[in-house]
Amino acid sequence: MFKLDSRLQSDTLLIAHLPLCDLLLMNDKQYPWCILVPRIHDISEMHQLTASQQSLLNVESTRLSQVLVDICQPTTLNIAALGNVVRQLHVHHVARFEDDVAWPNPIWGRYKPLAYSATEASDLILSIKGHSLLQDLVTR
Amino acid sequence: MFKLDSRLQSDTLLIAHLPLCDLLLMNDKQYPWCILVPRIHDISEMHQLTASQQSLLNVESTRLSQVLVDICQPTTLNIAALGNVVRQLHVHHVARFEDDVAWPNPIWGRYKPLAYSATEASDLILSIKGHSLLQDLVTR
Known part of the structure; x- marks a missing residue:
């Protein structure tokens, strides 16, 4: 049975359940x-997904990407499945800006996270979850 | 018309042409x-691919991943579309090991590349291109 990795659980906030995936917000402003x-038990690599799971992931990733672009207007998105630290398959979607603290390097393992305030987190979660491009995918 | 980015051109060796993508080897041993x-003109983000292009990319990425696992037996694969330095859409597939020089950090922007010798490069290219899981996708 699927159980969210404990490191992901402690580092993130839940945005929504989508048909295939839990959508999380990393608590790093x-x-x-x-x-x-x-939400698949014991899977660690993208190529272990079935073709139909890959299709679902494509849909969820594409919609999420469009929402991040619409809300944040980033320079680019960094999309990555790494698994060096947390083995449970998870796909990062990071909106990057030319003036962000890590630019142009990747963000992982560079800077200590800065937590959102409760209001900041709740505002961002609502704007992502409530976006028209995601609304019809949100199951709860 | 599609033209490979000049930075990618100079940093990599061509392995093969697949139905959607050029498959390149980063010249870093x-x-x-x-x-x-x-091979799509003027595209920089994964979510700009059409659904059918995403399906093709899934097939090519899955096969390439299986080949890398089979040949290299890595601890994990890092799969990523970043675009912070080179804007042309390109998807990294990196076989990672617990004793590689950058572990457990991402590899990008960390260490100066170490070029393959001509024989090393040609052996690796042939073993990837000639693998039974990729052979039927190689168009040239």
Whole structure:
């Protein structure tokens, strides 16, 4: 049975359940940083997904990307499945800006996270979850 | 018309043409590191691909991942579309090991590349391109 990795659980806030994935917000206000975690037991690599799971992930990743672009207007998105620290398959979606603290390097393992205030987190979660491009995918 | 980015051109060796992507080998022997570049003009983000292009990319990425796992037996694969330095859409596939020089950090922007010798490069290219899981996708 699927159980969210304990490190992901402690570092993130839940935005929504989508058909395939839990959609999480990394609690680090240095970058708008979402994570999709397929609710599949014991999977660690993208190529272990079935073709139909990959299609679902594509839909969820594409919609999330469009929402991040619409809300944040970033320079680019960094989309990555790494798994060096947390083995449970999870796909980062990070809105990057030329004036962010890590630019042009990747963000992972660079800077200590800066937590959102409760209001900041709740505002961002509502704007992502309530966006028209995601609304019809949100199951709860 | 599609033209490979000049930075990608100079940093990589061509392995093969696949139906959607050029398959490249990063000329850095610190990690087995391949790159898929969709041959689509003026595209920089994954979510700009059409659904059918995403399906093709899934197939090519899955096969390439299986080949890297089979040949290299890595601890994990790092799969990422970043675009902070080179804007042309390209998807990294890096075989990572617990004893590689950058572990557990991401590899990008960390260590100066170490070029393959001509024989090393040609052996690796042939073993990837000639693998039974990729052979039927190689168009040239």
